[in-house]
Amino acid sequence: MRVLFANRLTALFSALGALLVLFVVVPLARTVTASSPSLLWQTLLDAEVHSAISLTLYASFIATLLAFICGVPLAYLLARVDFPGKGVVEGIIDLPVVVPHSAAGIALLMVFGRQAPLGQAFGLLGLRFVSTVPGIVIAMLFVSLSFLVNAAREGFEAVDPRMERVARTLGASPWEAFWRVSFPLAWRSILSGAIMMWARGLSEFGAVVILAYHPMVAPVLIYQRFESFGLAYAQPVAALMILICLVAFAALRGIPRKNRRMR
Amino acid sequence: MSLQVTDLWLDLGEFHLREVNLEVVPGEYFVILGPTGAGKTVLLETIAGLHFPRRGHIFLNGADVTRVPPERRSIGFVYQDYALFPHLSVAENIAFGLRLRGMGQKAVAERVDEISRRLSLHSLLQRRPETLSGGEAQRVALARALAIEPSILLLDEPLSALDPQTREELQRELARLHRELGTTTVHVTHDFEEAVALANRIAVMNQGQIVQVGSPEEIFRRPESEFVARFVGVRNIFRGEIFPGDGGYRWFALEGAGRQGLRIAVLTDLSGSVHASIRPEDVVLSREPLHSSMRNSFRGRVVGILDRGALIYVTVRVPPDGVPPGATDFVCAITRPSLEEMGLEEGGEVFIAFKASAVHIF
Numbered sequence: 001m002r003v004l005f006a007n008r009l010t011a012l013f014s015a016l017g018a019l020l021v022l023f024v025v026v027p028l029a030r031t032v033t034a035s036s037p038s039l040l041w042q043t044l045l046d047a048e049v050h051s052a053i054s055l056t057l058y059a060s061f062i063a064t065l066l067a068f069i070c071g072v073p074l075a076y077l078l079a080r081v082d083f084p085g086k087g088v089v090e091g092i093i094d095l096p097v098v099v100p101h102s103a104a105g106i107a108l109l110m111v112f113g114r115q116a117p118l119g120q121a122f123g124l125l126g127l128r129f130v131s132t133v134p135g136i137v138i139a140m141l142f143v144s145l146s147f148l149v150n151a152a153r154e155g156f157e158a159v160d161p162r163m164e165r166v167a168r169t170l171g172a173s174p175w176e177a178f179w180r181v182s183f184p185l186a187w188r189s190i191l192s193g194a195i196m197m198w199a200r201g202l203s204e205f206g207a208v209v210i211l212a213y214h215p216m217v218a219p220v221l222i223y224q225r226f227e228s229f230g231l232a233y234a235q236p237v238a239a240l241m242i243l244i245c246l247v248a249f250a251a252l253r254g255i256p257r258k259n260r261r262m263r
Numbered sequence: 264m265s266l267q268v269t270d271l272w273l274d275l276g277e278f279h280l281r282e283v284n285l286e287v288v289p290g291e292y293f294v295i296l297g298p299t300g301a302g303k304t305v306l307l308e309t310i311a312g313l314h315f316p317r318r319g320h321i322f323l324n325g326a327d328v329t330r331v332p333p334e335r336r337s338i339g340f341v342y343q344d345y346a347l348f349p350h351l352s353v354a355e356n357i358a359f360g361l362r363l364r365g366m367g368q369k370a371v372a373e374r375v376d377e378i379s380r381r382l383s384l385h386s387l388l389q390r391r392p393e394t395l396s397g398g399e400a401q402r403v404a405l406a407r408a409l410a411i412e413p414s415i416l417l418l419d420e421p422l423s424a425l426d427p428q429t430r431e432e433l434q435r436e437l438a439r440l441h442r443e444l445g446t447t448t449v450h451v452t453h454d455f456e457e458a459v460a461l462a463n464r465i466a467v468m469n470q471g472q473i474v475q476v477g478s479p480e481e482i483f484r485r486p487e488s489e490f491v492a493r494f495v496g497v498r499n500i501f502r503g504e505i506f507p508g509d510g511g512y513r514w515f516a517l518e519g520a521g522r523q524g525l526r527i528a529v530l531t532d533l534s535g536s537v538h539a540s541i542r543p544e545d546v547v548l549s550r551e552p553l554h555s556s557m558r559n560s561f562r563g564r565v566v567g568i569l570d571r572g573a574l575i576y577v578t579v580r581v582p583p584d585g586v587p588p589g590a591t592d593f594v595c596a597i598t599r600p601s602l603e604e605m606g607l608e609e610g611g612e613v614f615i616a617f618k619a620s621a622v623h624i625f
Contacts, residue, residue, distance in 0.1 A: 162346045165313050166404075168333040169340040170360030170411060176334075180359075184350050 028242055035236045040243075043236040052221040053240065059133055059217065060201030063140040064194050067148045072190060075152030076182070080161065093149050101143050105210025108138055112211075135211035140201035147200055151193025155186030192255050199248040202241070264324045264414035264447050265289050271309065271319035278305040279471040280316070287415075287449060292441050294458040295451045296482075297468035298494060303451040306468070307417050310449065311338050323414060334363075339408030339446075343420035345400040347392035353403050354379075354388040360411035378406045381443075382436070398429035402436070409444070418450040422457060431625065434460060455483075455495055459538055460625050467491050499541040499594055505534045505624070512558065512619055515539050519588035525581060528558040531624035538625050543576060543596035545621035550605055553616045560616040565609050566592065568602075575602050579615050 004014040035043075043049050077083070078090060096104060112119045112129040119129060129135035159182050167177040183190075205219040213220060218241050226234035271283040280302050287293040297303050308314055310321060312333035320329045328336055347356050354375055361371045379385050382402045392400060401421060408416060421437070422430045438461055441448055452458055458465050459479040466476045467490075475487045483500055486492035506514040512528040515537070529539065547553065553560055567578035574596045581591050593615055597605075607613065 160346060162342050162344075163348060165308065165311070165333070166340055166342065166346045166407075167348075167359070168313065169311050169336070169338045169417075170407070171334045171363040173332075173334055176363060181348060185348075 031235060032239045032242055035239055039236055040239060044240060048216075049218075049221065049237055049240070052216050052218045052237075053244070055133070055136070055215055056202050056218040056241075057244075059136040060140050060144075060198050060204075062137045063144065063201050064148065064198045066137070066141055067145045067197060068190075068194060071145060071149040072152050075149050075190075076156050076178070078149075078153045079156035079159075093146055095146075096143050097146050101204065101206030102210055104142050105139055105207035108142060108207065108211060112138060129211060131212045131214050133212075133215060136208050136215070136217055139207035139211045140204050143204050143207050144197045144200035148190075148193040148197040151196065152186065152190045155189025155193070156182060158189070159185045188255055192252050195248055195252045195255075199245050199252075202245060202248070265322075266293075266310065266415055266447065266449065267320075267322040267325075268306075268310065269320045269322070271306075271321070272317045273305065273309055273314060274317060275305055275314055278302050280306055280309065281471045283319070283471075283473055285466060285473065285476075287447060289447055290445045291463045292438075292448045292450065292461055294462035294465045295449065295468055295473075296453065296455065296458045296465050296494075297451075298453055301468045302471040303453075303468055304419050305471075307340075307419050307449065307451050310415075311340050311417055312336050337411065337414045339411065339413030339416040341401070341404045341408050341416070341418045341421050343423050345392070345397075345404045345424075347395075347400055347403055347407070349392050351392075352388070353384065353390050353392065353395070356392065356403055357384075357388075357406045357410050359407060364411070374410055378410050381440075382406045382409075396429075397425045398433055401425065401433060405437075405440070409440070409446070413446065416446045416448045418448065420452055421450065423452070423454070430457075434625075437461060455498075456500075456538070456540060456623070456625055459483075459500060467494065469494070498543065499539075499546070501539045501591070502536075503539060504536055505529070505531065515622065515624065517591055524589070525561070525591050527622060528619040529622045529624055530619050533624050540623045540625070541593070541617055541621055543594045544574075545617050546593055546595035547616045548577060548579070548595045548597055548601075548605070548607075549614050549616075552614050555616060556618075557616040558619040559622075560614065561593075562612065562614055563593065565607055565611050565613055568607065568609060573598075575599060577602075577607060577613075579613055581615070583612055 003010070005011045044053070074093075078086065099107075109130070110116060112122065112135070114120070114123070114128070114130055122129070127134055129138060163181050163185070164177045167181045168174070172180060203219060205223065208217055209220050209223070216224065218237065222234050222237045222241065225237060266285070266287040268283055268285040271280050273280040278300075283306060285293075295303050295306065305314065309316055312328065312331060316329065320327055322328065323336065348359065351359065357375045357378060358371050361374055366374070375388070379388055382405060384399070384402055384406055387395065387399060387403070392403070395403065401424075405421070418437075422433055425433060434457060437450075440446075450461060462479055464476060465479055465482050466473050467482060468474065469490050475482060475491050477485075479500075480502075482491065483495045483498065486495055501515075501517050503515050503517045506516055508514045508528065511530070513531055515527045515529045517525045517527070527539065531537075547557070552562075561581040562583055563579040563581040564583035565577055566580045569576040569578070575598070577595050577597060579593050579595060581593060595615060
């Protein structure tokens with residue numbers, strides 16, 4: 001601690017920085033501690049809350065899975081292959097982070113809505129996106145895929161391409177080199193990206209609410225209870241969601257750091 | 264196995280190969296020598312099948328493998344910085360290629376055991392690559408490459424990342440392995456002495472081209488271009504044998520110098536057939552016999568004076584009236600003032616001397 005107050009500069013900076021840290025911690029801590037554990041437990045048993053939270057966890061998991069299936073290959077390409085327009089693709093992957101999330105919801109509605117051609121095409125297959133679980137999934141996918149793709153790309157970038165080359169000379173096909181060398185070595189990064197994406201998906205409100213007010217995910221439920229019944233009713237649900245995200249966050253921090261030496 | 268490269272052209276980012284032709288005979292230890300950025304690694308990787316050339320062909324044992332992917336070429340590859348798989352133990356690293364070949368558990372274990380004994384890695388088998396020293400890591404990389412009994416072994420600057428002592432140890436290890444296994448080897452380096460110590464033949468490479476191929480002696484005695492002469496430098500390198508001596512010294516007898524030939528006092532732990540090198544700057548030249556503590560002092564005759572600007576290289580033949588191969592030429596570097604002061608000219612008799620510690624045995 002003493003090093004922070006070694007001189008006036010660091011002392012002042014410590015005070016200013018502490019304000020920001022407290023600004024994050026105090027509201028979260030206040031919300032989580034406002035209700036007794038027994039009230040939280042009762043809230044969790046409330047059928048509406050219960051189903052909203054499970055739906056949120058589930059939909060975000062499916063979104064993460066979809067991003068994993070298409071995003072890990074994309075991340076590998078971005079890390080390994082120099083192709084024309086690579087910079088543009090990287091920019092596009094970052095785009096969902098900067099677009100207002102309600103606008104992202106509108107944009108998705110324009111393409112996947114009942115009147116839109118793609119929406120109609122999926123409709124023929126029995127897949128609808130408005131006020132359905134698939135709608136929630138694509139909203140979550142859209143706003144949080146950057147986290148997984150970027151983390152996976154960094155993971156692959158940290159693997160020395162010469163390790164893949166050695167694997168090839170030892171008899172590995174490109175597939176075998178990927179599964180036995182690159183993927184296991186990038187796995188920690190991919191996993192932490194997936195957890196980050198999942199946690200980000202859980203928290204999504206703006207894009208989800210445009211596509212699907214019902215069925216209700218937890219962030220929408222918090223909003224609905226706040227609007228209809230007030231703070232006291234919204235708070236326990238909010239507390240539960242914060243706790244769930246803290247657990248995910250702790251898991252993320254728990255992933256051991258990358259191998260000390262990658263080459 | 265033989266390796267043949269014909270008229271190879273390749274462009275890869277800033278690296279280019281231009282009209283590369285090579286022929287490596289079965290069992291040969293072939294060294295590609297060149298400065299950083301000459302395209303040596305790219306050439307090696309192209310031989311391995313990791314890049315496909317724009318033009319030209321690669322033949323392994325007479326078969327055209329130019330378009331064959333690396334996994335079907337049976338090549339052992341070792342990189343400068345080892346490229347061990349950090350998520351696998353030493354044993355698993357060595358077994359990597361064997362498992363890919365669908366070898367049974369027991370056969371894999373036996374092969375790993377055999378190769379690790381050969382390279383004295385037995386005590387390290389359960390270790391993780393990150394816990395190994397540089398020398399150990401490079402021996403594991405060698406074991407991993409040799410485990411698959413490759414038809415050809417490609418070594419990319421295998422000694423360059425190591426400290427000098429480890430480098431010498433591993434260099435001898437490479438020579439021993441080649442003697443024992445007879446694997447055709449292509450070794451890339453920028454270090455001339457390393458090349459001389461290991462190579463049957465050397466190819467000098469510059470800017471993506473092979474500029475000269477020949478025995479180590481041919482390369483430094485008869486450089487065919489200004490580049491080779493400059494890169495190899497002016498130096499004294501001799502082949503010979505070490506004999507026991509006294510007072511802490513050993514004798515180095517020059518090859519081809521005959522029974523009464525030249526013997527040089529040296530400091531070394533090595534024995535048998537070796538190379539010796541003496542930097543021209545370490546050879547002292549004078550008109551009169553030198554009375555000094557230098558262990559090696561010879562009478563000779565000036566047979567050549569090469570003006571290189573800052574330094575003058577004087578070639579002195581010992582003994583003065585001998586002719587090669589019975590006689591030996593030493594090159595000494597002196598400054599212009601001392602050349603003028605001594606009034607040296609070709610045909611004049613001189614004395615040369617150097618310390619035993621100035622002779623590098625390798």
